[in-house]
Structures are given as structure tokens and as C-alpha cells.
Amino acid sequence: MSLEQALRRRAAELGFDLCAITSADAPAEAGKRLAQWLAAGAQGDMEWMAETAERRAAPRALWPQARSVIMLGIDYGAPGDPLAILSRPDRGAISLYARRRDYHEVIKGRLKQLAGFLVAQTGGGEVKVFVDTAPVMEKPLAQVAGLGWQGKHTNLVSRRFGSWLLLGAIFTDLSLTPDAPEEDHCGSCRACLDACPTKAFPAPYRLDARRCVAYLTIEHKGQIPREFREAVGNRIFGCDDCLSVCPWNKFAQATRDAKLALREDLSALPLVDLAALDDAGFRALFAGTPVKRLGHARFRRNVAIAIGNSKRPALAFAVEPLLGDSSPLARGAAVWALARLLPMGDFSMLAGKALPKEDDGSVREEWAKETHPTKK
Numbered sequence: 435m436s437l438e439q440a441l442r443r444r445a446a447e448l449g450f451d452l453c454a455i456t457s458a459d460a461p462a463e464a465g466k467r468l469a470q471w472l473a474a475g476a477q478g479d480m481e482w483m484a485e486t487a488e489r490r491a492a493p494r495a496l497w498p499q500a501r502s503v504i505m506l507g508i509d510y511g512a513p514g515d516p517l518a519i520l521s522r523p524d525r526g527a528i529s530l531y532a533r534r535r536d537y538h539e540v541i542k543g544r545l546k547q548l549a550g551f552l553v554a555q556t557g558g559g560e561v562k563v564f565v566d567t568a569p570v571m572e573k574p575l576a577q578v579a580g581l582g583w584q585g586k587h588t589n590l591v592s593r594r595f596g597s598w599l600l601l602g603a604i605f606t607d608l609s610l611t612p613d614a615p616e617e618d619h620c621g622s623c624r625a626c627l628d629a630c631p632t633k634a635f636p637a638p639y640r641l642d643a644r645r646c647v648a649y650l651t652i653e654h655k656g657q658i659p660r661e662f663r664e665a666v667g668n669r670i671f672g673c674d675d676c677l678s679v680c681p682w683n684k685f686a687q688a689t690r691d692a693k694l695a696l697r698e699d700l701s702a703l704p705l706v707d708l709a710a711l712d713d714a715g716f717r718a719l720f721a722g723t724p725v726k727r728l729g730h731a732r733f734r735r736n737v738a739i740a741i742g743n744s745k746r747p748a749l750a751f752a753v754e755p756l757l758g759d760s761s762p763l764a765r766g767a768a769v770w771a772l773a774r775l776l777p778m779g780d781f782s783m784l785a786g787k788a789l790p791k792e793d794d795g796s797v798r799e800e801w802a803k804e805t806h807p808t809k810k
């Protein structure tokens with residue numbers, strides 16, 4: 435058995451669904467397209483994307499000794515329609531990847547084991563493992579290794595697992611035999627582009643992160659811009675719309691990975707309960723999941739926006755206490771939500787009580803926009 439075959443077999447034993455090899459040459463065009471993306475400001479406030487651009491553009495810019503890259507994929511598909519939750523406006527929609535243990539932890543441990551196996555087999559050599567933990571362009575590398583192709587929604591699509599793959603990488607100074615790249619199988623389809631609630635694709639294969647609900651609810655540190663709030667709907671952490679509509683998902687399989695088993699208790703949590711969580715309750719509920727890394731303040735911001743979108747005046751009571759919250763993000767979002775749920779008279783009464791005590795400029799602005807709607 436060749437080293438490459440042994441590696442693939444060990445990867446499968448460790449729970450990786452896909453494993454393929456490419457050289458450490460930079461994928462053609464990737465660096466140039468990254469530079470164009472950054473020049474357009476599409477990264478928003480993810481400053482780390484710009485700060486690391488040079489190293490991110492090419493594996494050898496990150497680690498000059500790299501000769502080969504082993505790309506790994508793990509299926510995180512689930513039974514049922516991930517978008518069904520969007521028609522339950524009193525519930526919080528958490529994207530599929532986040533309703534389980536944090537994949538960074540699960541994949542990193544396995545990457546280390548696989549890298550250890552490689553070193554043991556060859557009696558030496560250096561290895562480095564990455565799962566979204568360093569400036570590596572994982573998707574273009576996965577495409578040249580043959581794991582799948584970058585679809586028009588920009589994520590990697592696999593003929594075997596559809597859009598539901600999480601990625602990891604091992605860099606090595608060994609020269610391994612590379613696999614063949616995968617070709618684009620999107621054809622004339624544009625389902626993902628049309629499904630996007632915020633029109634975040636300026637063109638096929640290009641995403642403006644500043645408009646993406648995943649960015650707005652997970653990465654963005656400030657208030658969610660007004661123009662996107664309604665489109666966010668009840669999505670409180672990430673978004674699966676463009677991934678879910680991909681026709682290649684018909685080949686997808688529910689993950690059999692016990693460590694990535696879905697937490698059913700997170701699938702349709704009442705927004706009212708989420709708004710009432712204190713910091714300890716938030717940490718306990720989301721322990722070990724990617725949601726915990728969001729932090730409680732941004733979580734309260736997202737929950738308030740979702741309640742504002744619920745069109746259920748009866749939920750206003752859950753958001754009202756957030757007007758006195760310690761976080762301006764939560765207070766500002768609560769103002770917006772209550773303006774949508776309460777009759778003008780009731781809202782004005784709240785404004786009369788809360789506004790004189792409000793010392794944060796951004797929250798005062800939210801009040802001003804809602805009490806004088808012409809200023810919107």
C-alpha cells in the first residue's frame with residue numbers, strides 16, 4: 435500500500451469523510467481574487483482577513499517549507515429541511531453547523547492524529563494542522579485537491595455530500611502524489627444566488643460578507659445595519675439559505691459522526707426564553723458550541739432583532755427588559771424591535787421613560803429614528 439493510500443485509510447478511520455492531496459503551490463487566481471475581495475472592502479470589520487492577506491494567499495507564504503497539502507472534509511448533513519425553522523417566527527434559527535459541538539475542536543484533534551500517523555509512517559518530516567485557525571484559503575485548496583468545487587455560493591460543494599462539508603488542512607514538507615482537481619458542476623443553476631435574503635452575491639462566485647447574514651449575526655461587532663434587519667428574520671446565528679437550496683444536496687447524507695451529533699434541544703428554541711437568559715444561562719446552554727464564542731451581548735442583539743421580526747406583539751414583553759440592558763447593542767436592537775411590535779402610544783411611553791436615562795449615542799439615534807420615523 436502506498437503512503438497516500440495508507441493516509442486515506444487512516445483518515446477514514448479517524449472519521450474524515452473525504453481526504454485528498456494537492457501540492458503546496460498556491461491555487462491559481464486565489465490570491466488575486468482574495469486581493470480583489472479585500473480591495474472592495476467585502477470583509478467588513480473582519481480586519482484579520484486583510485492583516486493576514488499575504489500569508490493567506492499561498493501555502494508557502496505561510497510556511498516556506500510546505501511541499502504538499504492534505505485536505506480533509508467532514509460531512510455535517512442532517513435529515514429534514516434546514517429552512518423549515520424560518521416559518522416559525524417565535525423560534526430562533528441557529529445554522530446547522532452551530533447546533534452541535536464546535537467543529538474546530540473535533541477536527542483539530544483528528545488532524546493532529548492524522549499528522550502524527552504521517553510522521554510515524556515516514557520516520558520524520560514536519561507537519562502543521564489547520565482548521566480555520568490560521569490564514570489558509572481552505573476552499574480553493576480543497577478544490578485543487580479534488581474534494582469538491584467552489585460553487586456560486588462560494589462554498590465547497592461535493593458530489594457526495596452536497597454543500598454540507600467542514601474543512602481542515604495538513605501542510606507537510608513531504609512531496610506526496612497529488613490528486614486531480616474537481617471541476618465546477620454548477621452549470622446554469624443559480625438557486626443559491628436567488629435564495630439569498632440580503633442579496634449578498636454581487637456576482638456568481640463572489641460574496642460581499644458585509645451583506646451576509648452569517649457575517650452580520652456572527653462576525654459583525656457593531657449594530658446590525660438597519661437595511662438588513664428585516665431580512666435577517668429569525669436567524670440568530672448564521673444562515674443556511676444558499677447552502678440548503680443547492681441541488682447537489684440530494685446526494686447528501688446525514689452525518690454519522692457521533693462527536694458532531696445534532697443537539698435537538700437547539701433546533702427551535704423559543705425566542706422569549708433566549709431573551710430571558712442571563713450570562714450564566716447563555717454559557718451553560720451553548721457550552722461547547724460555536725454559539726458560545728459569539729458572546730452574550732451580541733447574542734442578545736440578535737435575539738432582539740429576531741423578536742422584532744416576529745410580527746407577534748405578544749412577544750414585546752420579552753424584549754422590554756433589554757431597554758435597560760448593560761449592552762448598547764442589546765438596547766439599540768430592543769428599541770428597533772419594540773417599535774415594530776407596540777402601538778405608537780405604548781412605544782412613546784417607553785421612550786419617555788428610557789430616553790432621558792440613555793447616554794449612548796447609538797441607542798439615542800435608534801430612539802430618534804423610531805420616534806421621528808421621517809428621519810429613517
Ligand code: B12
Pocket residue numbers: 463464465467468471480483529530531565566567568569570571572573574584587588589590591597598599600601602638639640641643646648649652653671672673674676677
Ligand atoms: C471569512 C469566512 C467567512 C465570511 C466570508 C465568507 C466568504 N465566502 O468568504 C463569512 C462570515 C460571511 C462566512 C460565512 C459562512 N461560512 Co465561513 N469562513 C470564512 C473563512 C475563515 C475564510 C474564507 C475566505 O478566505 N474568504 C475570502 C474569499 C475571497 O475567499 P473565497 O470565498 O474562497 O473566494 C473565492 C471566490 O470568490 C472565487 N471567485 C471570485 N471570483 C470568481 C469568479 C469565478 C468565475 C470563479 C470560478 C471563482 C471566483 O475566488 C475566490 C478565491 O478562491 C473560512 C475558513 C478558511 N480559513 O478558509 C470559513 C469557511 C469558508 N466558512 C465555512 C462555513 C461553513 C460558513 C457558513 C456556511 C456558516 C453559516 N452557516 O452561517 C457561511 C456561508 C456563507 C457563504 N455563502 O460563504 C466553511 C465552508 C465549508 C465549505 N464547504 O466550503 C469554511 C471553509 C470553514 C471550515 N473550515 O469549514 N465565512
Ligand code: SF4
Pocket residue numbers: 587629630631632633634635641645646647648673674675676677
Ligand atoms: S449565508 Fe445566507 S445571507 Fe449569506 S450569502 Fe448565503 S444565503 Fe446569503
Ligand code: SF4
Pocket residue numbers: 585586587591619620621623624625626627679680681682
Ligand atoms: S445552488 Fe446551484 S449554483 Fe449554487 S452552488 Fe449549488 S449547484 Fe452551484
